[in-house]
Amino acid sequence: MSKKILVWFRNDLRLHDNEMLVEAIAKSDSILPVYILDRRSFGETKYGTLKTGNIRAQFILESVLGLRNALKQIGGNLLIAEGNPEDIIPQLVQEYEITEVYHHREVAREETHISTLVENALWKLRINLKHFIGHTLYNKEDLPFPIKDIPDAFNQFKKKIERDSIIKPCFAAPDRINVAEVIDWGTLSSLEDLNLLPQQKDQRADFEFTGGEAEGLVHLQKVILAMQQAATTKNLILVSKLSAWLAMGSLSPRKVYWEIKKMESVPNTKAMFNHILLGLLWRDYFRFMFKKYGNTFFSPDGFGSQGLVDVANEQENFNKWRNAQTGFAVVDAVMTELNQTGFISNIARQTAALYLINNLEVSWVLGAAYFEEKLIDYNPASNWGNWANVAGVGNDQKSKSVFDLDKNIKNLDPKGNYSITWAS
Ligand SMILES: Cc1cc2nc3c(=O)[nH]c(=O)nc-3n(C[C@H](O)[C@H](O)[C@H](O)COP(=O)(O)OP(=O)(O)OC[C@H]3O[C@@H](n4cnc5c(N)ncnc54)[C@H](O)[C@@H]3O)c2cc1C
Structure with a gap:
C-alpha cells in the first residue's frame, strides 16, 4: 500500500521553514494538504465578544488562499473543508486511505483540546497523529x-x-510536491458567509495588511x-x-x-x-x-489578583472603553485605531490595557477577550500572557512594577496629536 500523509495546516500557513511539510514529502508517496475552517473559532465568547472579528477573519481567508496558491505553484493544491476537524479528518483518512496525519502542536486550551479530539478519533482508526513544533x-x-x-x-x-x-x-521550502488525487479541492467561505462585514478603510491608516x-x-x-x-x-x-x-x-x-x-x-x-x-x-x-x-493564564486571578474591580459599573466602563468613548483622548484614539485597523503598537496596547484595568477598574479578562476579537495578530499566548502581565497577575510578578501609564502616554503621544496621526 502506498504511503499517504495528511498534512493538517492550522496556524502554520507557509511552505518555508515547515518541518512538518518537508518530512511529510520525504516519508510518503503522496500527501494530502488540508485546511479546515472551524466555525467554533468564529463564535461568541462568554464575555459577549467575538472570537474572531472581521479584520482578522479577512486576513485568515487571504492567508489560506495564499497557501493554496503557493502549493499550486509547486504542483499541488490545498483541500479546503469546513466543519469540526475531529469529524472531517477521520472522514478524509478513510476516503483517501491516509496512513498518517501530521500537524503542528499548539499550546492554548481550545487548540490543544481540538488536537486531542482529532487524536482520539484517529486512534479508533489506528492512525497516528504526529505532532511537530514550528511556532x-x-x-x-x-x-x-x-x-x-x-x-x-x-x-x-x-x-x-x-x-x-x-x-x-530554516527548512528549505519544497519546490515540488506530489499530492493525492482529489476531485473537489473545496472552496473557502467568504467574509459574508461568516456573517462578517468588510472593514472600511480609515484615511489615517497608512498600512494595509x-x-x-x-x-x-x-x-x-x-x-x-x-x-x-x-x-x-x-x-x-x-x-x-x-x-x-x-x-x-x-x-x-x-x-x-x-x-x-x-x-x-x-x-x-x-x-x-x-x-x-x-x-x-x-x-x-x-x-x-x-x-x-496552561489554563492559569485565562483565569481572572491568574497567578495573583488584579485588585480593584468596579463590579457595579464594569460593563458600562468596558463598553465606553471598547467604543472609544472614555473621554480620555489618547485611549480613545488608540481604541479607534484598534477598531478600524486591527493593529496598534505594543506601547498603545499597554496604554489601553493599563487604563482599562487601573482607571476604569474593569477585569482584565474582558480587555483580553476584546483584543482577541479585534487584533489582526491575535495569538492566545501573546495576548493573554501580556494582558495578565499588565494586570499584575502574570507568573512573572516582578514585571508588575514596570508599567506606568503616564510614561507610556508621554512616549506614545509626545505632541498630543495621536488621534490625528495614529503614529507611534
Ligand atoms: C495587552 C497586550 C496584548 C497583546 N496581544 C498580542 C497578540 O495577541 N499577538 C501578538 O503577536 N502580540 C501581542 N502583544 C505583543 C506586542 O504588542 C505585539 O506583538 C507587537 O506590538 C506587534 O507589533 P510588531 O510586529 O511591530 O512588533 P515588533 O516590536 O516589531 O516585534 C517583533 C515581533 O516580536 C513579537 N513581540 C514583540 N513584542 C512582544 C510581546 N510583548 N509579547 C509577545 N510577542 C512580542 C511579535 O511577534 C512581533 O511581531 C500584546 C501586547 C500587549 C501589551
Missing part, C-alpha cells in the same frame, strides 16, 4: 531546561536561553530595507508590523531571525536587530509559559 524561535527540545523548570522571570529566561541554546537553521506567505515575505524584505535605510538616517523602526504574519504562521520566527541577522555587518542596525529579537523572545516566552502553566 517558536527556539525549539522546545533545544531548551537548556525542561518546560517545568523554565524560569518564570523573563530576564532569566532570556539570559539562559541566549547563553545555552541555539536557533536552528494582506494575508499570505508571499505578502509576509515581501513585508519582511521591506523591514530589512528599512533597517538598511535607518543605518544612515538613524531613524529607528521600532514597530516592524511582522506580528500578523507570524501569528498565522505565514512567516516563521526563524526566517525573520536569519533574514535580519544578515544585516549584522551593516553599521547602526544593531538596535533594530536587538529590538525585533527581543520581541521574538517575548513571543517564545509566553508560548513556553502557556506550555508550563
